[in-house]
Amino acid sequence: MDDDSTLMTDESDSFSERPLASALSGCFYAAFVIALSVGMLLTNALLCLTIYSIMPEFGPPELNQRVGQFFYFLAPVLLMVLEWHLIDRVRRMLRPESL
DSSP, X not given: OHHHHHHHHXXXXXXXXXXXXXXXXXHHHHHHHHHHHHHHHHHHHHHHHHHHHHSOOOSOHHHHHHHHHHXXXXXXXXXXXXXXXXXXXXXXXXXXXXX
């Protein structure tokens, strides 16, 4: 019975011993990723607005509105996923190989 209670206190102590600097660096990294994603989405939205305004209209106006809404929602998100994928690939290429 004592072994179980000792094991539980040891686990809870190890979680509370996490240094403040480590927690702050994790928060700063999360804030950086969120800020970068917001920047990507804004840039992609402007790019999609430009591309869609250049495209010729086709079909009835109701269909054009629905296609436009679908394009404005889906295209920036897909571009952001593609951009994150490319960032991961470049980071892997530039990372030194560990032995």
